[in-house]
Amino acid sequence: MRERIFAAIARRFPTELVGTNRFVAGLWRILFYLFRPQKPFIMRTRHYRLRAHPRKGTLTRVVLRRGCWEARETDFFISQLKPGGFVVDAGANFGHYTLVASNIVGAEGLVVAFEPFPANHALLMENVDLLPTKNVVAEQAGLAATSGALDLIIDEANPGGHSFNPDLIWKQGSKVSVPIYALDDYIRERGINRRLDVLKSDTQGYEWQLISGARKTILRDKPLVLCEVAPKALKAIGDSHEDLLRFFEEAGYSMLMVDRSRDELMPLGYEALKLHLAETGREFEDVIFLPPAGASEARLDGIPDQR
Template sequence: MRDSIFAAIARRFPTERIGSSKLLAGIWRTLFYLFRPAKPFIMRLPHYAAWVHPKKGTLTRVILRRGAWEPLETDFFVSRLKPGSFVVDAGANFGHYALVASGIVGPDGLVVAFEPFPRNFELLRSNISLLPVQNTIAEQAGLADKSGSMDLITDEDNPGGHSFNPNLIWKPGAKISVPVYALDDYIEERHVNRRLDVLKSDTQGYEWRLVSGARRTILRDRPVVLCEIAPAALKEIGDSHEELLRFFEEAGYSILMMDRGKDALVPLGYDALRRHFDETGREFEDVIFLPPEGGLEAGLDRVPDEAGEVGVVEAVDLLNAGR
């Protein structure tokens, strides 16, 4: 009974605003702990509705508490989308970036979400079914440098940690053979005759393999690339973040990095990012690679102020301030 009552409350409560209102967030948490729902329910978020699981097992527990997922990165992601855009979400999990993109690219756009882990994939498909416009394709597969199949090792302690590398698993679970595609092959074989506008990668150390398999598409289409870079995870499989950075540097891309101390996106040079990885030993960083047309300005809307157009750093500050 309490599950049904709470699901009805969630349908009416402005859950899409709890990430920006402490009052609403407090009321929501009180209701949640009062009813303690055990079953999944549909929750509205700023850009979409999704099935949320109150018990351990999926990343949706985070959005249940916070009302949002990676809000600053999401704001930037939204700024790069327009009706008709083509977006690829690699490592989609429950589908946050794919779901956000769907509502903006509209009926003329296309979103392809890759998620190899079966349980996450089913949740992704359920969330896609809630979309008002069916412009999103879910693929139960990973992206790599070559098309074929690989063994995915599940992580029983980390719902976002399933990996092709057993050394990265907190608590190893079942091993599952899953298909993988080189993105270049996928686009060619599916006859996707579109320019790729945005590529998001969260692949637990397989980011260089993904980029290697998408090299032709990236150099041809110059998409914005949102990429979680995990130096230690890359090293575990014989890759290097140096290779990844060198590819984008030689392709003329510029960088924004999520500075977690400042809770802001900051412009950064390649040498500075290399030093950051060497000196901090960070497990991962969220990095945005901006295409070369116009340098850093290509990655931002140029926002005029009273004196005219502002520079790149000022535009980043405005984007951060406008969360």
């Protein structure tokens, strides 16, 4: 009975305001801790509906508490989407960026989401099923430099930390063999005859592997690329953030980094960003690579001039 009552409350409560309205957020927390739901329920965010899992172990619990996921990055992501667009979401997890993109690119658009971890892929599918428009292909697979298969190692301490490299795991669990694709191969083999507009990467140190397998597509289509760059994780698998940045610099891209201390997007040149990534104590930084042709067309309101 308690679960049904809370699910009914969640259907009517303005959960889309939890991230922006303190009163609504406070009342939501009171209701949550009063009923203490244990089963998943449907809630609304600003941009989509999702099946929120109240127990620890999934990233949907973060959305349940905060009402949003990566608000600054999401606002910029949305500003760059358009109806009919083609988006690839690598490391989709429960599907935040996939769900956001689906509702904007619409019926004529396409979103391809890659999530290799079976449990997270199941969450992704639950949320994709809630979408009003059926424009998402959700692959239980990863992206890398070449196509094939790899053992994915489960991180029992971090629901977003599953990795192909054991050195990157906080608490190592079991392994599962998953298919991997080079994005160039995937697009060619699936006969996708679209220009890639946006590529989002959250791949736990495999970002250079992903980019290496997508070279042809990136150089041909010049998509906007939102990429979590993890210097130590890259180094742990024998890659480097220098190679990653050099590829985009030589392709004519410019770069923005999410400055969390000031909650803004900060333009950085190649050398400045390379130095920052070498010295930062943070596990990762969120970097946006702006294509040469699209940089002048991108909506960059509120971003300061490069220093």
